Amino acid sequence: MPAALSAALSVGLGGAALVLTGPAASAEPYPPGDYRIRTDHGGRCLNGPAAADARGTVGPCGTVWRFRLMSDGIQIIRAAPDDCLGVSPRKVWPRNVAVRSCEKEPTLWYATHAGGGRYLISLASDGQLLTWHESEQHAQLVPERPDHDHQLWTFEPAGS
Secondary structure (H helix, E strand, O other): OOOOOOEEEEOOOOOOEEEEOOOOOOOOOOOOOOEEEEEOOOOOEEEOOOOOOOEOEEEOOOOOEEEEEEOOEEEEEEOOOOEEEEEOOOOOOOEEEEEEOOOOOOOOEEEEEEEOOEEEEEEOOOOOEEEOOOOOOEOEEEOOOOOOOOOEEEEEEOOO
């Protein structure tokens, strides 16, 4: 493991797991740059809606994301315009993700390597996992469940 890799041990994700401080870390395999966040099953990506506060969707790959390393996690930033992935203000279950102002409502995330180039993306504040379901178009936050395989994501460079 490269010495430059900024990592910490995390508890609550099924024991000790390597929590990367995000693809924005200046270490391989994810140097700074633009990425698509793909579902583990391929063909679909996490997308940010055009309107602020609208729910994040999972569908055809259209949104490019950047990662900003913060002291307690990462911000996931939509490359254009410069908004961040956050939590929808709507009080529903499961909680939905939404594009929010990076400055007014900063949201921090962890990207935990799950092996094979796949990652769990969790909300830093309470550990809920970013997930999706084949029959729905919206990305959601749920507690970790061992029977839910739609919690894995890959980071694909936008230029590929």
